[in-house]
Amino acid sequence: MAAITNSNNNLTLADWAKRLDPNGTVPIIAELLSQTNEVLEDAVFKEGNLPTGERVVIRTGLPTVYWRALNQGIPNSKSSTAQVDEACGILEARSEVDKDLAMLNGNTAQFRLSEDTAFLEAMNQTQATTLFYGNPATEPKSYLGLAPRYSALTGAGNIANVLDAKGSSTYSGTASTSVYLVVWGDNTVYCPFPKGSKAGLVHEDLGEQTVYDSSNRMQAYATRYQWKNGLVVKDWRYVVRICNINTTDLIAGTNGQAASAATNLIKMMSRAIYRIPNLSMGRAAFYMNRTVHSGLAIQAMDKSQYVLKVNEGLSQFGMPNSWLSFQGVPIRKVDSLINTESQVS
Numbered sequence: 001m002a003a004i005t006n007s008n009n010n011l012t013l014a015d016w017a018k019r020l021d022p023n024g025t026v027p028i029i030a031e032l033l034s035q036t037n038e039v040l041e042d043a044v045f046k047e048g049n050l051p052t053g054e055r056v057v058i059r060t061g062l063p064t065v066y067w068r069a070l071n072q073g074i075p076n077s078k079s080s081t082a083q084v085d086e087a088c089g090i091l092e093a094r095s096e097v098d099k100d101l102a103m104l105n106g107n108t109a110q111f112r113l114s115e116d117t118a119f120l121e122a123m124n125q126t127q128a129t130t131l132f133y134g135n136p137a138t139e140p141k142s143y144l145g146l147a148p149r150y151s152a153l154t155g156a157g158n159i160a161n162v163l164d165a166k167g168s169s170t171y172s173g174t175a176s177t178s179v180y181l182v183v184w185g186d187n188t189v190y191c192p193f194p195k196g197s198k199a200g201l202v203h204e205d206l207g208e209q210t211v212y213d214s215s216n217r218m219q220a221y222a223t224r225y226q227w228k229n230g231l232v233v234k235d236w237r238y239v240v241r242i243c244n245i246n247t248t249d250l251i252a253g254t255n256g257q258a259a260s261a262a263t264n265l266i267k268m269m270s271r272a273i274y275r276i277p278n279l280s281m282g283r284a285a286f287y288m289n290r291t292v293h294s295g296l297a298i299q300a301m302d303k304s305q306y307v308l309k310v311n312e313g314l315s316q317f318g319m320p321n322s323w324l325s326f327q328g329v330p331i332r333k334v335d336s337l338i339n340t341e342s343q344v345s
Contacts, residue, residue, distance in 0.1 A: 038334060041330075042184050044185060044189075044191065044283065045199060046191070047192070047195060048192035048194055048230070049195060051195050053085065053194065054088075055084070056083070057082070057084075058081060058082050059079055059080070060080050061079055062079055064077040065077070086144075086232045087136075087230060088192060088228045088229055089134070089142045089143045090226065090227075090228050091126060091226070091228075091229070093119040094224050094225070095116045095222065095223040096221070097112050097220055097221045098219075099219040112223065119225055125335075125336060127227060127229060128335075129336040131145055131146065131191075132145045132287075132337060133145050133148075133336075134148075143229070144231065146231070147178070147241070147341075152345070153243075161237060161239060161240045161241065162240075162241050162243060163272060163275075164344070165246070166263075175340070176340070176342070176343060177288075177292060177338065178341060178344075179245065179268070179272075179292060179337075180240070180242075180286070181273065181286050182284070182287065183282045183283065184283045187235060187282075189231075189235075189238055190232055191229055192232055203223070204223065205221075206221075207221065207222070237277050241344075242263075242268045243344040244344055245292060246262070247291050247295075247339045250262050250263055251295065265296045266299060266300065266307060269286060272286075273329065279328075286331045288337060289333065289337040290333055290335065291339055292337075293324075296308070296331070297324070308324045308331070309324065309326075
């Protein structure tokens with residue numbers, strides 16, 4: 001099959017990395033991050049219009065229009081808008097590898113990369129968690145994620161896109177999770193990086209430095225990693241959250257046990273798709289953790305082998321890839337989506 005294409009020619013993280021860093025350093029980092037963070041297969045990364053992030057203008061009301069009679073005028077009208085500043089967070093890590101230890105390996109550069117992978121994985125997991133659960137109210141240095149934006153079933157302006165799976169309150173806070181449908185695009189949802197930066201990614205080889213081990217000194221190779229990133233939901237209609245999925249009932253149901261309360265994932269995902277005004281506005285994908293992903297696969301097999309489709313092709317980084325899709329929308333596994341969410345009410 002053909003490789004995955006990016007709707008509306010939106011630049012992804014890999015596109016920016018390839019264009020802005022010709023020596024190939026950043027693309028390697030982006031590829032390592034994508035191995036355990038499938039959000040990067042879809043997320044659109046866009047240069048912000050501020051040194052600290054992105055300022056967006058959202059239309060909140062349409063102008064009034066009138067039926068006009070001959071020889072009779074009409075009053076003026078105008079639309080209403082709101083201005084929102086979305087800040088980027090700065091995630092940073094520093095790696096120091098003992099020079100003599102690196103030289104023992106025989107390939108110093110490769111050894112340093114293998115050691116640095118642990119730092120990259122930590123950054124990857126933190127970014128993925130922040131993308132969904134980030135909340136400046138509890139961590140002022142982070143950015144606002146999807147869960148706090150879609151956190152109520154009543155009283156909020158976006159409640160139409162928060163679907164209640166009605167998981168049993170017995171397990172609330174101990175076995176509850178969510179599934180997200182996101183349509184990534186310049187006018188829907190995207191990740192901004194600060195104006196003038198290299199896709200928000202910095203990989204700086206600090207070379208050989210004298211470092212301290214307690215009060216003792218040694219020579220080490222140092223590397224600095226930095227990732228500046230944020231999240232903009234320009235049009236709230238292009239995100240749907242299926243919340244209150246009881247994983248205890250879900251596991252029981254897929255084990256063949258009686259679980260009448262188990263969430264019917266196929267029906268809920270179908271409802272989510274029809275909450276989206278226009279799927280062609282960008283790159284759509286479902287995000288769920290492995291517990292839900294396995295439960296969905298089993299539920300689908302119980303219904304029909306044609307409910308889910310296995311797709312094969314190349315990732316945006318040119319690597320062989322396969323993925324499940326539902327009604328043409330890819331399904332991604334995101335381990336950062338936890339099974340211990342608080343009940344959404």
